[in-house]
Structures are given as structure tokens and as C-alpha cells.
Amino acid sequence: METAAFWAAAGGMGLAVAALFVLALIRARAELAAAADFDLKVYRDQLAEIDRDLARGTLPQEEAERLRTEVSRRLLEADRAASTASRSASKSGVALAAVLILALIGGSFWVYNRLGAPGYPDLPLALRFQMSEEMRASRPSQSEMEAEAATTRPAPVTPEADFAALMDQLRKAVQDRPDDARGLELLAANEARLGNLTEARAAMENLLRVKGETATAEDHAALAELMIMAAGGLVSPEAEAELTRALTLDAANPTARYYYGLMAAQVGRFDRTFALWRPLLDESPPDAPWLAPIRAQIEDVAMRAGIQFTLPETAPGPDGAAIAAAEDMSPEDRQAMIEGMVAQLGQRLATEGGTVEEWARLISSLSVLNRKDEAQEIYAEALTKFEGSPSQQSFLREQALNAGLNP
Numbered sequence: 001m002e003t004a005a006f007w008a009a010a011g012g013m014g015l016a017v018a019a020l021f022v023l024a025l026i027r028a029r030a031e032l033a034a035a036a037d038f039d040l041k042v043y044r045d046q047l048a049e050i051d052r053d054l055a056r057g058t059l060p061q062e063e064a065e066r067l068r069t070e071v072s073r074r075l076l077e078a079d080r081a082a083s084t085a086s087r088s089a090s091k092s093g094v095a096l097a098a099v100l101i102l103a104l105i106g107g108s109f110w111v112y113n114r115l116g117a118p119g120y121p122d123l124p125l126a127l128r129f130q131m132s133e134e135m136r137a138s139r140p141s142q143s144e145m146e147a148e149a150a151t152t153r154p155a156p157v158t159p160e161a162d163f164a165a166l167m168d169q170l171r172k173a174v175q176d177r178p179d180d181a182r183g184l185e186l187l188a189a190n191e192a193r194l195g196n197l198t199e200a201r202a203a204m205e206n207l208l209r210v211k212g213e214t215a216t217a218e219d220h221a222a223l224a225e226l227m228i229m230a231a232g233g234l235v236s237p238e239a240e241a242e243l244t245r246a247l248t249l250d251a252a253n254p255t256a257r258y259y260y261g262l263m264a265a266q267v268g269r270f271d272r273t274f275a276l277w278r279p280l281l282d283e284s285p286p287d288a289p290w291l292a293p294i295r296a297q298i299e300d301v302a303m304r305a306g307i308q309f310t311l312p313e314t315a316p317g318p319d320g321a322a323i324a325a326a327e328d329m330s331p332e333d334r335q336a337m338i339e340g341m342v343a344q345l346g347q348r349l350a351t352e353g354g355t356v357e358e359w360a361r362l363i364s365s366l367s368v369l370n371r372k373d374e375a376q377e378i379y380a381e382a383l384t385k386f387e388g389s390p391s392q393q394s395f396l397r398e399q400a401l402n403a404g405l406n407p
Contacts, residue, residue, distance in 0.1 A: 128268070136267040142227055142236040146198055149232030154397075156195035167194070174203070181210050188226065193387060197230035217250035224259055229394060235263035254280055258290035265297075270305035277301065281312070287355040289392035339369065346378070356392045359385065360399040367403035376405050 050068050140148070159167065167190060174183045184207040191200035204223045208215045224242035228235055235243075240263055246256035261276035277294050284291055295311060302309035342365045349358060359382040366375035379400045386392040400406075 132268040139234075139237055139267075142231060142238040145231035145234050145236050146201075149230065149234075150198070153197070153232065154195065157193075159194060178206065179210050181207060184210065188222075189387070192226060192229070193383075193393070197226065201226040201230045217246040217248075217253045217256065220246035220249065221253055221255040221259070225255060228259060228262070233262075235259060235266055239263075254284060254288065254290060258294065265301060270301050271307075273301050274298065274305045274307055274309070278309075289356055289386070289389050289395065291355075292357050292360070292395050338365075342366065342369065353385070356382075356386060356395055360396060363396070363399055363405070364403050367405065372405065375403060379405055 158164075170183065170187055170190065174180060174187050177183060184203050188200045188203035188207060191197075191203060201223070204226050208219055208223055211219060220242045224235075224239045224246065227239040227242065231239070239259070243256045243260045243263065246253050247260065250256075257276045257280060261273040264270070264272035264276070277298050280288075280290060280294060281298070299309060299311050342362065345358065345362050345365070348354065349362060359378070363375050363379050363382065366372075366378060379396065382396050383393055386396065
């Protein structure tokens, strides 16, 4: 019943649009007829004027006959042309209208059949929410997600010999003292730094076990973050439980809000994602690790949620005078200016530090300038700067991959 109603409505709209084409053709024919009638009227008026001039004696008889013959010839040609155009317009108008109607209806059906979903019912809001809940309930477990992610995850970082020896000592110490909270905390951070995400997640789980009821919202959010990273960016039911616990302890926890919004997007609830992410843009400091991924995705999230939203432009860049000056430069001078701006950014980050986005921009700029070795060194330095923040390091790794570096 719903399908029949849809096609009836679609067919009605198609016919309505086709009727507009027909009306336009009828109007065009009327305009052509009006133009032909005007030409005929002009020639008739000229014949009458010749007769009046002849009667007044202002026009000789021979000249009047010559002019009357010429105007009559033009009048006959105009009448013949008008009749021919009217018949041609009538035939071509009918043919054109038929072609347009067939093209409109047939083309619309073909496009919908290729790009639409013929035979499928409407998706009212309640049904969409139900589908989202079913998707959420049918997610794989954390262990299943980790096993799947392990097949495509980059190999862990091979540390230098001294650091590798320290890690072996730390792992043994934690094994000997499984309730050492400080040891577990260090182990989780350093395993994550090396890319051993499953081991980092396990160490963080043990840390929360040791802390018990004293575990903070940030502890639960940190565990959820490691679980999500180990699962290849997907939020498992177990990770969602940790996020829920974090938000129960502190509803304003930004890490939990970001990842809970990510989870909502993964199950199709983009409205919830936008409601969680939009305030973070205004509330977060410039170096917040979640700002870069939010800025990269929130416009698409808003569109999918049916919300009109344009991302505010906050990223620093050259002023109008610098851009205008660059347009008038030779390629060599422009290259020198770009390298100077990159050098200034690198100097500022080295002395004052900066946001993860600025470090990523420096890495990308050096790569574009074909200074890959230097970009690789800056990338390693940036990872050290953001040690202890897996989300920021993950963002840097993604930017390094895009820049053609070895993450």
C-alpha cells in the first residue's frame, strides 16, 4: 500500500512538471503567432498609407503602384511564413512535448531505480531509532573487535635497546607485584607508546581492578580509550560500559563525551553525536586531543543528523597581505616564503610548544617540501611531546601516514 502511494505521488509530480513544459511550449507558440500578426499588420498599414498619399497627391501614380507591389509581395511572404511556422511549431511542439515528458518520467524512474531504494518502505524516526538500538546490541565483543583489528594494525614500534631493557624490567616487576598501581600505570602508558595496544588495555584493566571504587572518571575514560584504540577505533559494548561509568562519575569528562559521541555515530545516532561534540568545540582548550578529529567529522555528522552547521574557522593562517604578496612573487620567492613560514612554525613549536594540529601541520608541510627525513624526526619528537595521550598520538600517526612517513 505504501509503495503504491509512493509511485502515485511520484507519477503525479512527474505529470505536473510535464504540464509545465507543455504550458511553456503553448506560450512560446502564442508569442510566435503574435509576432507574425504584428508583421502582417505593419504591411497592411503601409498599403493604407500608400493609398492615402496617392489620394492627397503627395505620391505619383507610378511610384504608388511600385510601392504597392513591393509591400504586397512582402505581405504575401509574411503570411506564407507565418502559416508555415505555425504548422511546423504545432508539429514540433507536440513532438518536443512528448519527448520531454517521456524523458522526464523515464529518466526519473531510471535514476531512482539506480540510486534509490525501490520497494523499501519509509524510515520513520521511531524505526530508525529501533534500527540503531539493534545495531548497538549486535556489536561484536571487545575480544572479537581486537582480533579483527590485529589483522590490519601496523607492527609495534621496535624500541632502542636501553628502552627495551627497561620495558622488560617493568613487565617483570608488574608480574611479580600485580597490585602495584604505579607500575600498572607506567606499563599501560609505555605499552601504548610502543603500539602494544592489547597489552596496554590489559594493564589498564588491572589498574582499575586494583583501584576499585577509588577509580576516577578519567581512569575509566582512559581504559575506554585504550579499548577503542585496540579495537581499531570501534566502540565495543565493554568500552561503552567504561564510558558510561566515567560519565556517571563526571558528566563533564571530555574524553568520555568524545568517545561516547563516536559510539553514537557508529550505531547511526548522529543527533546524539552532534549534541555531545558541538559543546566540546566551544569548551575545549586549543590543544585538546579530541578537537582535531571532531573538526574533521562534525560537519558530516551534522548533515547526517539533519542539522545545518558550518564549522567555525579557527586555524591560523597567513593574513590577506601575505596572500596578496605571494600572488605577485616569482615561484622561487614564493617557495622561499613558504619555507620561511614553515621554519617559523618549527621554531615556535620547539621553543614554546603548540597544539597537536600545529605539530601535524608542520609534519605535513615538511613532507610537501620533500623534506621527509626532517618530517620523520619532527614526527618522532611530536610523539614524545604527547606521550601519555593515546588519542593525540593516534592522530599524529594518521597524519604521518597521509604524509607518506613511517609511523
